[in-house]
Amino acid sequence: MDPFNDVYKDAVSQVNQLDGIINNLTPKNINQSNIDDIENNKQELNETIQDLRDTVRIIRENNDNYNISEKELDERIAKVDKISATFQQLNLHWNDKLAKRPKEVTTMANRISQDYGNENPFNNDTAFQEFQQQEVLREQDQHLDSVYNTMQNIHLQASTMGTELEDQESSGS
DSSP states (O other): OOOHHHHHHHHHHHHHHHHHHHHHOOGGGOOHHHHHHHHHHHHHHHHHHHHHHHHHHHHHHTHHHHOOOHHHHHHHHHHHHHHHHHHHHHHHHHHHHHHHSOOOOOOHHHHHHHHHTTSOGGGOHHHHHHHHHHHHHHHHHHHHHHHHHHHHHHHHHHHHHHHHHHHHHHHTO
16 A cells, blocks of 8 residues: 555645645734644644655665556655645745744833832842843843744754755665
Protein backbone atom coordinates (compact mmCIF):
# COMPACT_ATOMS: atom_id res chain seq x y z
CA MET A 1 0.00 0.00 0.00
CA ASP A 2 1.30 3.45 -0.96
CA PRO A 3 -0.06 6.22 1.25
CA PHE A 4 1.89 9.04 -0.42
CA ASN A 5 -1.06 10.57 -2.29
CA ASP A 6 -3.31 10.52 0.78
CA VAL A 7 -0.64 12.15 2.94
CA TYR A 8 0.06 14.68 0.18
CA LYS A 9 -3.66 15.58 0.04
CA ASP A 10 -3.58 16.05 3.82
CA ALA A 11 -0.56 18.35 3.46
CA VAL A 12 -2.33 20.43 0.78
CA SER A 13 -5.39 20.66 3.04
CA GLN A 14 -3.19 21.75 5.95
CA VAL A 15 -1.54 24.42 3.79
CA ASN A 16 -4.91 25.73 2.66
CA GLN A 17 -6.24 25.78 6.21
CA LEU A 18 -3.16 27.57 7.53
CA ASP A 19 -3.27 30.04 4.64
CA GLY A 20 -6.92 30.79 5.38
CA ILE A 21 -6.29 31.37 9.07
CA ILE A 22 -3.31 33.64 8.43
CA ASN A 23 -5.04 35.64 5.69
CA ASN A 24 -8.13 36.21 7.83
CA LEU A 25 -6.07 37.78 10.58
CA THR A 26 -4.93 41.34 10.62
CA PRO A 27 -2.03 42.48 12.77
CA LYS A 28 -4.57 44.25 15.01
CA ASN A 29 -6.68 41.18 15.80
CA ILE A 30 -3.87 38.70 16.52
CA ASN A 31 -4.11 37.32 20.04
CA GLN A 32 -2.42 34.53 21.97
CA SER A 33 -5.12 32.04 21.00
CA ASN A 34 -4.49 32.77 17.28
CA ILE A 35 -0.76 32.46 17.80
CA ASP A 36 -1.10 29.10 19.57
CA ASP A 37 -3.47 27.80 16.88
CA ILE A 38 -1.18 28.83 14.04
CA GLU A 39 1.95 27.49 15.74
CA ASN A 40 0.18 24.16 16.27
CA ASN A 41 -0.90 24.04 12.61
CA LYS A 42 2.61 24.95 11.48
CA GLN A 43 4.10 22.15 13.56
CA GLU A 44 1.62 19.61 12.20
CA LEU A 45 2.29 20.71 8.62
CA ASN A 46 6.04 20.57 9.16
CA GLU A 47 5.68 16.98 10.47
CA THR A 48 3.53 16.03 7.48
CA ILE A 49 6.10 17.45 5.05
CA GLN A 50 8.84 15.54 6.86
CA ASP A 51 6.76 12.35 6.59
CA LEU A 52 6.43 12.93 2.84
CA ARG A 53 10.20 13.42 2.53
CA ASP A 54 10.86 10.27 4.55
CA THR A 55 8.46 8.31 2.35
CA VAL A 56 10.20 9.44 -0.83
CA ARG A 57 13.61 8.63 0.66
CA ILE A 58 12.51 5.15 1.79
CA ILE A 59 10.99 4.37 -1.61
CA ARG A 60 14.14 5.53 -3.37
CA GLU A 61 16.30 3.34 -1.12
CA ASN A 62 14.03 0.27 -1.47
CA ASN A 63 12.33 0.75 -4.81
CA ASP A 64 12.38 -2.99 -5.53
CA ASN A 65 9.67 -3.37 -2.89
CA TYR A 66 7.46 -0.55 -4.19
CA ASN A 67 7.74 -0.74 -7.98
CA ILE A 68 7.50 3.03 -8.53
CA SER A 69 9.08 4.52 -11.64
CA GLU A 70 11.86 7.10 -11.46
CA LYS A 71 9.57 9.56 -13.19
CA GLU A 72 6.87 9.09 -10.54
CA LEU A 73 9.47 9.40 -7.78
CA ASP A 74 10.81 12.63 -9.29
CA GLU A 75 7.24 13.97 -9.52
CA ARG A 76 6.73 13.17 -5.85
CA ILE A 77 9.94 14.97 -4.91
CA ALA A 78 8.77 17.99 -6.90
CA LYS A 79 5.40 17.93 -5.10
CA VAL A 80 7.09 17.82 -1.71
CA ASP A 81 9.48 20.62 -2.67
CA LYS A 82 6.57 22.75 -3.89
CA ILE A 83 4.50 22.27 -0.74
CA SER A 84 7.59 22.92 1.38
CA ALA A 85 8.25 26.19 -0.47
CA THR A 86 4.61 27.20 -0.01
CA PHE A 87 4.94 26.46 3.70
CA GLN A 88 8.03 28.64 3.90
CA GLN A 89 6.16 31.50 2.23
CA LEU A 90 3.28 31.10 4.67
CA ASN A 91 5.72 31.13 7.55
CA LEU A 92 7.32 34.35 6.29
CA HIS A 93 3.89 35.92 5.79
CA TRP A 94 2.88 34.94 9.33
CA ASN A 95 6.05 36.32 10.86
CA ASP A 96 5.54 39.55 8.93
CA LYS A 97 2.04 39.88 10.39
CA LEU A 98 3.35 39.13 13.87
CA ALA A 99 6.01 41.80 13.51
CA LYS A 100 3.40 44.36 12.41
CA ARG A 101 0.97 43.78 15.24
CA PRO A 102 0.62 46.74 17.53
CA LYS A 103 2.42 46.62 20.81
CA GLU A 104 0.55 47.47 23.95
CA VAL A 105 1.38 51.07 24.56
CA THR A 106 0.77 52.75 27.84
CA THR A 107 2.42 55.81 29.21
CA MET A 108 4.74 55.51 32.13
CA ALA A 109 2.33 57.64 34.14
CA ASN A 110 -0.54 55.18 33.46
CA ARG A 111 1.53 52.18 34.47
CA ILE A 112 2.76 53.92 37.58
CA SER A 113 -0.75 54.97 38.57
CA GLN A 114 -2.02 51.43 38.04
CA ASP A 115 0.74 50.00 40.20
CA TYR A 116 0.75 52.61 42.93
CA GLY A 117 -2.65 54.32 42.93
CA ASN A 118 -2.47 57.91 44.09
CA GLU A 119 0.82 57.39 45.90
CA ASN A 120 3.80 59.00 44.18
CA PRO A 121 6.25 56.15 43.51
CA PHE A 122 9.09 58.58 42.96
CA ASN A 123 9.05 59.35 46.67
CA ASN A 124 10.26 55.81 47.19
CA ASP A 125 13.56 54.92 45.48
CA THR A 126 12.92 51.19 45.83
CA ALA A 127 9.58 51.40 44.02
CA PHE A 128 11.07 53.43 41.21
CA GLN A 129 13.97 50.98 40.82
CA GLU A 130 11.51 48.08 40.73
CA PHE A 131 9.57 49.87 38.02
CA GLN A 132 12.73 50.43 35.97
CA GLN A 133 13.69 46.78 36.36
CA GLN A 134 10.24 45.72 35.16
CA GLU A 135 10.62 47.93 32.10
CA VAL A 136 14.03 46.44 31.29
CA LEU A 137 12.68 42.90 31.69
CA ARG A 138 9.68 43.67 29.47
CA GLU A 139 11.95 45.00 26.73
CA GLN A 140 14.25 41.98 27.05
CA ASP A 141 11.24 39.67 26.74
CA GLN A 142 10.18 41.41 23.54
CA HIS A 143 13.68 41.08 22.10
CA LEU A 144 13.88 37.41 23.09
CA ASP A 145 10.51 36.76 21.43
CA SER A 146 11.85 38.34 18.26
CA VAL A 147 15.03 36.26 18.41
CA TYR A 148 12.95 33.12 19.02
CA ASN A 149 10.78 33.78 15.94
CA THR A 150 13.88 34.42 13.84
CA MET A 151 15.50 31.20 15.07
CA GLN A 152 12.34 29.24 14.26
CA ASN A 153 12.47 30.57 10.69
CA ILE A 154 16.15 29.75 10.34
CA HIS A 155 15.59 26.25 11.74
CA LEU A 156 12.71 25.62 9.35
CA GLN A 157 14.73 26.85 6.37
CA ALA A 158 17.78 24.80 7.39
CA SER A 159 15.65 21.68 7.85
CA THR A 160 14.07 22.17 4.46
CA MET A 161 17.42 22.74 2.77
CA GLY A 162 18.88 19.68 4.49
CA THR A 163 16.08 17.39 3.39
CA GLU A 164 16.21 18.81 -0.13
CA LEU A 165 19.95 18.10 -0.26
CA GLU A 166 19.34 14.57 1.04
CA ASP A 167 16.68 14.06 -1.63
CA GLN A 168 19.03 15.33 -4.35
CA GLU A 169 21.85 13.15 -3.07
CA SER A 170 19.68 10.06 -2.95
CA SER A 171 18.29 10.73 -6.44
CA GLY A 172 21.80 11.08 -7.82
CA SER A 173 21.11 14.54 -9.24
